[in-house]
Amino acid sequence: MLQAYLYIAKMKLLTNLTYRFEWLTSIFTNLILMLASVFIWQAAYRGGGGAGEALSVDDMVTYSILSSTLGALFVCNVQDTIYVKMREGQIATDLYRPLPLLGGYLADDIGGMLSSILNNAIPLFLFAALFFGFPGPADPLSLALFIPSCLLSYGILWLLSALVGMVAFWVMELGNMGMVKDVILRVLSGAFVPIWFFPGPVQTVSAFLPFQYTYQTPLGIYIGRVGTYEALGDMAVQAVWIALLALLLAAVWRRAKTKTLIQGG
Amino acid sequence: MNAVIEVKDLVKEYMIAKKGRGLRGSIRSLLMPKKTKVCAVDGISFSIAAGEIVGYIGPNGAGKSTTIKMLTGILHPTSGSVRVCGISPQEDRKAVVGKLGVVFGQRTQLYWDLRLGESFELLRRIYQIDKAAYEASLAVLSDVLKLDEFIDTPVRQLSLGQRMRGDLAAAMLHEPSVLFLDEPTIGLDADAKHAIRGFIKEMNRERGLTVILTTHDLDDVEQLCSRLVVVNHGRVVEDGPIDAIIAKLTPHRLLVAELERPCEDLDLDHPAATIVRQEGLKVWYQFEKSRITAAELIADLSGKLPIRDLSVKEPDIEDAIREVYKTT
Amino acid sequence: MIATLRHYLSVASCFARLAVQRQLEYPLFLVSWLLMIPTSYFTGIWMLRVIVERFQPLGGWDFPELTFLYGLGLISHGILVVFFINTWSIDRKVINGEFDRLLLRPMNVFFQLVASYVNFIGLIDCIPGIVIFAYGCYLTGFEWTAAAIAKLILVLLGGVLIRAALFIALGSIAFWTKRNGAVVGFAVITLERTTMYPLSLYPYALQSLLTFLIPIGFISFYPAAEFLGLDDGGLELPLSFALWTPAVGIVSFFLAHGLFRLGMRKYESAGS
Numbered sequence: 090m091l092q093a094y095l096y097i098a099k100m101k102l103l104t105n106l107t108y109r110f111e112w113l114t115s116i117f118t119n120l121i122l123m124l125a126s127v128f129i130w131q132a133a134y135r136g137g138g139g140a141g142e143a144l145s146v147d148d149m150v151t152y153s154i155l156s157s158t159l160g161a162l163f164v165c166n167v168q169d170t171i172y173v174k175m176r177e178g179q180i181a182t183d184l185y186r187p188l189p190l191l192g193g194y195l196a197d198d199i200g201g202m203l204s205s206i207l208n209n210a211i212p213l214f215l216f217a218a219l220f221f222g223f224p225g226p227a228d229p230l231s232l233a234l235f236i237p238s239c240l241l242s243y244g245i246l247w248l249l250s251a252l253v254g255m256v257a258f259w260v261m262e263l264g265n266m267g268m269v270k271d272v273i274l275r276v277l278s279g280a281f282v283p284i285w286f287f288p289g290p291v292q293t294v295s296a297f298l299p300f301q302y303t304y305q306t307p308l309g310i311y312i313g314r315v316g317t318y319e320a321l322g323d324m325a326v327q328a329v330w331i332a333l334l335a336l337l338l339a340a341v342w343r344r345a346k347t348k349t350l351i352q353g354g
Numbered sequence: 355m356n357a358v359i360e361v362k363d364l365v366k367e368y369m370i371a372k373k374g375r376g377l378r379g380s381i382r383s384l385l386m387p388k389k390t391k392v393c394a395v396d397g398i399s400f401s402i403a404a405g406e407i408v409g410y411i412g413p414n415g416a417g418k419s420t421t422i423k424m425l426t427g428i429l430h431p432t433s434g435s436v437r438v439c440g441i442s443p444q445e446d447r448k449a450v451v452g453k454l455g456v457v458f459g460q461r462t463q464l465y466w467d468l469r470l471g472e473s474f475e476l477l478r479r480i481y482q483i484d485k486a487a488y489e490a491s492l493a494v495l496s497d498v499l500k501l502d503e504f505i506d507t508p509v510r511q512l513s514l515g516q517r518m519r520g521d522l523a524a525a526m527l528h529e530p531s532v533l534f535l536d537e538p539t540i541g542l543d544a545d546a547k548h549a550i551r552g553f554i555k556e557m558n559r560e561r562g563l564t565v566i567l568t569t570h571d572l573d574d575v576e577q578l579c580s581r582l583v584v585v586n587h588g589r590v591v592e593d594g595p596i597d598a599i600i601a602k603l604t605p606h607r608l609l610v611a612e613l614e615r616p617c618e619d620l621d622l623d624h625p626a627a628t629i630v631r632q633e634g635l636k637v638w639y640q641f642e643k644s645r646i647t648a649a650e651l652i653a654d655l656s657g658k659l660p661i662r663d664l665s666v667k668e669p670d671i672e673d674a675i676r677e678v679y680k681t682t
Numbered sequence: 683m684i685a686t687l688r689h690y691l692s693v694a695s696c697f698a699r700l701a702v703q704r705q706l707e708y709p710l711f712l713v714s715w716l717l718m719i720p721t722s723y724f725t726g727i728w729m730l731r732v733i734v735e736r737f738q739p740l741g742g743w744d745f746p747e748l749t750f751l752y753g754l755g756l757i758s759h760g761i762l763v764v765f766f767i768n769t770w771s772i773d774r775k776v777i778n779g780e781f782d783r784l785l786l787r788p789m790n791v792f793f794q795l796v797a798s799y800v801n802f803i804g805l806i807d808c809i810p811g812i813v814i815f816a817y818g819c820y821l822t823g824f825e826w827t828a829a830a831i832a833k834l835i836l837v838l839l840g841g842v843l844i845r846a847a848l849f850i851a852l853g854s855i856a857f858w859t860k861r862n863g864a865v866v867g868f869a870v871i872t873l874e875r876t877t878m879y880p881l882s883l884y885p886y887a888l889q890s891l892l893t894f895l896i897p898i899g900f901i902s903f904y905p906a907a908e909f910l911g912l913d914d915g916g917l918e919l920p921l922s923f924a925l926w927t928p929a930v931g932i933v934s935f936f937l938a939h940g941l942f943r944l945g946m947r948k949y950e951s952a953g954s
Contacts, residue, residue: 114864118871125875128883133737264714272722282729286736368952428785430950444950452788463783465700467707472700479693480787508707 093188095196112208115161119213123157126281127221148312151224154217155308156280159239161209163303164201165247167194168267171254175261181349191251191342198247227313234320238307241327246303248334249274255338258345279305285314299330357437358532358564359402359425364434366395366420366588394420396588397434404531407558407565409579409596411572413679417588418568422534425566426456439531452481455525459537462521464509470520471505474527481528488527495523498553515546522553532564533557539571551577572671584678591678596671603677604669609639609651614660627651635662690793698800705803715806723810726878727752741882746821747910748880753815755877755902758841760808766846767801770866772853777860781949792942822910830909833924841901843931845873847938848896854938857945877902897934900927 127150133139134146144152171194174180183190217224226232253270256263275281277300284292284301295301306323309315315323369389395417402408412418423429424436427443427450436443443450464473478488496502499519504512512520518538525533535554539547555578557563567574575582575596582599584592592599609627613635620629620637626645631638641651648666655661727749734745743751768775775781775795784794824830852865881889881903893899905923906912 111861111864114868118864118868121868121872121875124884124888125879128885129733129740129879132740132883133733135738138738139736262708262710264711266714266717268718269714269721272718272725275722276725276729282732287732423782426786428782428950447785448788451786454786456786458782461779461783465704467704468700472703476693476696476700479689479696480789482689 093193093196116209116212119157119161119209120216122160123154123213123217124220126153126157127217144312144314148314150221151312152283152308153281154214154221154224155311156304158210158213158217159242159304159307160280161213162202162205163243163246164198164205165250166198166201167191167247168250168254168270169265170194170197171251172257172261172265172267175257180258184346184349191338194251195247202243226311230317231311231313231320234317234324235307235311238310238320238324238327241324241331242303242307244331245299245327245334246274248331248338249299249303252334252338252341255341255345258348274300274303277301278303279308283309285309299334302327302330356404357401358404358406358439359400359566360435360437361401361421361425362399362435364395364398364421364424364436365393365432366417366424366429367432368392368394393588395424395431398585398588398590399434400583400590400593402564402566404564405558405562406581407554407567407579409575409582410566410568410585411570411575411582411675412585416585418585419536421585422536422566422568426454426534427451452528453531455528455530455533457518457521457525457533457535457538459518459535459540462509462517463524464517464520466510467508469506469508470501470512473509473520473524474505477524477527483528487529491527491529492523495526498556499523499549513546515542515549518542518546518550519553522550526557529561530563532566535565535567535569537569537571538567539569539574547571547573554578572675576671584675586679600669600671600674603674605642605644606640606669607643607648608667608669609641609648609655610665610667611637611639611655611659611661612663613637614662617659620659624651624654690789690797693789694793694797697797701798701800702802705801712803712806715803719806720810723752723756723807723814727814730879741880742912743880743882746818747906747912748818749814750818750822750824750910751880751902751906752878753811753813753818754837754841754906755874756811757808757815758838758845758901759873759877760804760811761838761842762845762849763804763807764801765804765842766796766849767804768795768799769846769849769853772850773856773859773861773866776856776949781946785950791946792939824909833905833909833922836924837902837905837927840927840929840931841877841905843928843935844897844901847931847934848873848898850935850938851941854941854945857948873898873901880907897930900930 130149130153131146134149139146171180174183180190186193214224226235249270250267253267256266260266277284277295277298279285279301280303283305284295285305287295302323306327310320310323368391370392371389398417398421410418410421420429424431425438425443427447430444438450439453441450464470465476474492477483483491492501496505499522501519501523504516504520507516509517509520522538533554538550538554542550551574554565554567558565565578567578569575579596581594582592582596583590584599592603608630616635620632624641624646627639627641629637630640639651639655641648652664655664730740730748730752731745734740734748739745740748772795781791781795784791787794818824819826848869849866852869855865876884876892876898881892881899884892889899893904900923905927908923
């Protein structure tokens with residue numbers, strides 16, 4: 090079983106390597122996104138701006154670089170995969186394959202993520218180090234907490250993506266709702282502007298939504314905005330969200346499967 | 355000579371990138387892709403007169419569609435010349451394509467989501483057909499292709515046969531003098547094939563339409579074409595009337611004899627006839643018709659063996675084509 | 683000449699009608715776009731506001747001015763998406779051999795490429811553009827004089843031409859590489875970050891690149907700076923942008939069209 094998943098992941102890695110041209114352009118796309126947000130933060134702090142802030146401009150530059158790197162790394166194609174397969178009527182055939190479908194999609198995305206460590210994240214990080222100096226963590230402990238927190242983030246992101254993908258089982262005519270989710274995620278994850286800069290009421294609402302636990306939580310840990318205990322607490326919240334979303338996905342998936350198998354897609 | 359299409363020494367070469375295998379190969383072709391030269395068309399010449407229906411056939415990869423693309427001005431040849439109605443499609447594409455109709459069996463030019471008539475209206479404007487001529491042309495086409503049944507149906511709801519009829523009409527609206535058909539009957543049922551072949555014959559007879567047909571369906575060829583151009587490996591290997599090609603390529607016939615009871619010695623003494631197959635009481639003799647007639651063979655056989663039933667098989671186009679592919 | 687023009691106009695109007703009809707076949711499909719596009723742009727400007735209010739004006743641009751620029755850039759993006767969307771999928775058309783069919787018709791191939799799809803769904807991009815621009819005009823106290831309106835129209839025309847030129851040039855790369863889907867995404871994102879944010883945020887090297895080599899700065903940044911009487915970051919240009927933007931637009935469009943023609947020649951020599 091694991092062999093099959095490994096094979097899917099390896100094939101993904103191979104196909105990604107084949108597209109030389111797309112590889113270069115995707116690095117440059119991520120680079121532009123990174124440069125734009127770094128320059129905006131530098132402009133915000135320039136000439137004594139943000140003097141009262143707890144975070145320095147260097148913290149925000151590091152935050153932006155890491156955020157763009159994570160953005161390049163977190164591959165969640167599952168929503169598009171499901172949408173396209175539904176539209177082409179392929180999902181019913183896929184359901185009869187011996188491998189659990191969602192597991193297969195997850196392996197596919199993880200393969201994509203592994204290949205983008207090599208293809209995207211490392212080049213991007215090196216570029217950033219060259220331009221703005223090495224964006225190191227606040228201290229070794231921050232780094233040690235950052236990595237598991239990122240894994241939890243990916244869990245939340247992937248589950249959200251899969252859940253939105255499930256929408257296609259019921260209302261495919263509405264188009265790919267994944268795009269709508271991505272827009273909301275871009276704002277409420279704190280990937281560009283951390284939620285702690287937003288007005289108070291927004292922060293309150295956001296704390297009860299899963300989005301800020303995808304980017305803001307690990308990034309805040311990395312730059313040392315939160316202490317160790319608070320970091321562990323945030324990671325506990327991440328884990329709770331994973332559990333909730335996984336339960337929800339399992340329930341929705343069961344219904345989607347019955348619906349498809351009965352109606353034949 | 356009233357040649358509609360003249361092709362001389364046509365050559366088309368491609369550069370093809372080779373991909374390596376596995377992870378190592380992928381990385382290698384990522385860093386330094388290898389290119390090799392492939393000759394898709396390697397010196398083809400022929401000419402087609404007005405009103406001919408020519409089958410242009412050959413195995414996959416023989417250079418058929420590359421030739422068609424050069425004839426229609428989509429591709430420019432590496433060397434050699436093409437003249438369609440006296441004009442080179444490379445020099446004056448717009449003038450040439452106005453006289454051509456082209457149907458790709460696998461690819462429709464109709465708008466998928468719209469009713470068939472909308473695609474026709476667009477073509478009317480593209481080819482600048484005035485209203486009266488358009489109505490007249492459409493009336494003739496509707497009559498032969500029975501378009502009335504589905505002209506107001508969205509193309510996505512048409513059956514494959516209806517869609518192909520629509521595509522044929524779309525290619526004929528501007529009354530072209532040459533029609534190129536690339537696999538026009540692929541995937542169609544017997545009825546639809548019949549309708550389409552009927553249409554092609556009718557247009558050929560009524561309008562003197564010149565037709566060039568590429569196909570793998572040899573029934574198309576037999577029923578439609580007066581002439582065959584057979585290509586393989588980018589070269590013309592046969593060009594002539596179908597009967598002549600069959601006679602030349604397959605000099606053998608088969609005699610199938612069914613015996614009353616098993617016999618020991620089935621061999622004939624004649625050197626021009628040999629046993630090629632045997633199954634129970636059935637024996638297949640192959641013989642060269644230039645050296646022994648069927649009558650002689652039958653006389654010999656019935657003198658020697660207890661025969662219950664006899665039949666003679668003429669080689670058909672399929673045998674001839676298989677012969678061509680095998681020997682070139 | 684006039685006959686040719688009438689021919690092309692008649693085909694263009696038929697193409698447009700068919701495109702609208704095709705899009706109306708699946709009206710519900712619009713829902714996801716109607717949700718996504720406005721959310722995306724309204725939250726985009728909102729995030730800039732959060733930064734400016736918490737910190738300071740960005741590169742000398744306060745929130746009203748940022749809004750004006752953001753709206754101006756977005757409108758020209760919206761117009762492009764309506765009229766030139768087919769330049770985004772040149773790679774797919776090369777791979778699928780879709781240019782074959784265009785070459786088989788007695789008309790200009792570039793015309794057929796562009797005219798064959800009027801993407802009225804792109805109006806969804808124009809709506810937040812107009813709303814944000816109007817709000818920016820209100821906040822900055824923009825005066826709607828006849829001269830200003832004329833300038834605005836010239837700037838929008840020029841801006842759309844510059845954008846179109848960029849996508850045509852990038853799309854034409856597909857004639858050689860067969861793939862450029864990712865480049866289009868790259869260009870869309872780059873344009874968003876450089877026409878809706880002030881160019882003066884970026885280092886001089888980048889500003890010069892985006893002014894002289896790839897004239898993105900003329901789409902909305904220099905015009906907005908001059909409309910609002912702001913410092914445009916140090917690159918002083920003579921004459922008014924209202925002349926520069928359309929002129930740059932026309933020149934880049936012709937250059938891009940030349941590249942497309944070279945690409946078509948390559949297509950005709952290699953096929954798909």
